[in-house]
Amino acid sequence: MSKAQQAEPAVNTPPAPGPRQTDGRTARRPLALRLLARPEVGVFLGAVAVLVFFLFAAPPVRDGSSMANILYQSSTIGIMALPVALLMIGGEFDLSAGVAVVTSALTASMLSYQLTLNVWVGVVVALVVSLAVGMFNGWMLVKTGLPSFLVTLGTFLILQGVNLAVTKLVTGNVATDDISDMDGFDQAQALFASSFDVGGVQVKITVVWWLVFAALATWVLLRTKYGNWVFAVGGNKESARAVGVPVTFTKISLFMLVGFGAWFVGMHNLFSFNTVQSGEGVGQELIYIAAAVIGGCLLTGGYGSAIGPVFGAFMFGMVQQGIVYAGWNPDWFKAFLGVMLLGAVLINLWVQRTATRR
């Protein structure tokens, strides 16, 4: 029995009269309906709709390399959308996720460059810093009991200022120096930002990481004790605590998972563009949250999946690039994006309603 179905409304029909063996609570619903009740099905249909739409509307999308480009864009959103979605299932969200990516990249870049160290040193220290930021978010939340909106809004602003001020202080500029000629850069680039050939199409390695992380997250969520904890703390914190779920550990670790994601994407940005602009990342947090919500995660927690956000991120990347492939008037870009996303969410909602209605 999957976790997602726990969120279904309780049904209070009296036992059916006559010889029926099952009542409304134990009857197995038709497979199609049960499938539709999964959090990721709505977004899957939405993503397919958007894909088919652009296959017709924008001829260049039919090309394999265009698809690789769309998947690349989706993967950089998707890698962050995964931990953000897990956190959301756990009942919290993180507004600092966008700038945390840049914090991580800046840390690695400046540390390696300023001290003339092997870039791997910077990469490792950046991981520590990113996890620490996540831990701070989680710790503040648990200790103060404040809503995550406030706590992470605080870290969002702090990191935004720190990114700018520290970069200016250390480098004298608003961007970091080029580290592409330093020791270890090529190895790190191979890990975080290389591409490989699939039938003549260059596919970015981030796409592979994205799918690997998604598979891992799905397994954790559905097959491990930790996954149960995540659903439990998001559903009802107090009852979760009452039945012995380590709420504090779960929440803090979820925030640290977002830190890990920020580190990974930050390293990708650093090793594919060699330098980092300190003002980047602002606004990205909403895109991650949007991808998770489109992917079927509830803003209130306790419900969602890890596969949903994969389709959510794909939809985002598809729409964003599809509009360009279609050659539409760029002034309307954001408006198109908004309309298509709203449309997708509505499909999502409709599918869920249809599926859970009796």
Next chain:
Amino acid sequence: MDRSSLTRSRRIAPFVAVAAAAALTLAGCSSGSGGKKSEEGGADASAGKASTPRMTVALVTHQSPGDTFWDIVRKGAQAAADKDNVKLVYSADPNAGNQANLVQNAIDQKVDGIAVTLAKPDALKGVIAKAEAVGIPVVGLNSGVSDWKDLGLLEFFGQDESVAGEAFGKKLNEVGAKNAVCVVQEQGNVGLTQRCDGVKKTFEGKTQVLNVNGTDMPSVKSTITAKLKQDSSIDYVVTLGAPFALTAVQSVEESGSKAKVATFDLNKQLTGAIKDGGIQFAVDQQPYLQGYLAVDGLWLYKNNGNYSGGGEQPVLTGPAFVDESNVDAVSEFAGKGTR
């Protein structure tokens, strides 16, 4: 020693050990190439200091946080301030209403002079009149070349973004471009829109606009790649900031397009890319000069009553083109982040 401090020191001990180990590991991990060590050497431009009395100048711009261009303007202003014994108060806000508040703030501080950018002149009209009413000289820089006289500003340094855009368009004609795409990294930004409009005005080929999400580099890269796929006849990618030009070079490679890349503004990596031919040329409004002259102009006015252009003509700081022919002369200064 009491018990609690004993346990505390025991708890701390492993961390100290880890930190020490980390420090040792770090020492063994230095990079043999690149990094700061290979860059060090070469003194900053510094000169003597004026013996005139200390004065305070406020520089209020419409910079958005982290913008390279404005960082260079500020460095120029700071250089002039250091030389002229001026205390520089820098503030900025891309929102016109907030920028007006910042000017008011400078008036309240009773500064000796105000340098302001006029991205949205109407919003600043009232507050500039207030400054003039209390006898604070106001100079303009960067944007507002057609409005500074009406607002009663003393002098003006720089030019509108549109002038740079027009020069860029002419240059595109010279190099024989037919179809250019102008990459806007912040949709709705006044200065960036003026640059694209300027290009469109003088460029005889086709000019398209492409909006990208400038706060997310991977997205910028994919979007430019997508555009080059969508229209394979594009032969020039025009970016409006140096970091985006370098990303555009990657996009061109990936899409297999034959398009060339040219850009507004400079930075260190960009001069390298011009040298090795990845980027054709850059147009430079000399932001350093705009900041420097604005502060220096106020100093001159205060101490000797001079004002450039006699209140009639603006002082132009560009557009200066940087290409293969002169990149060597410029790259040294761009390397320091001052050009």
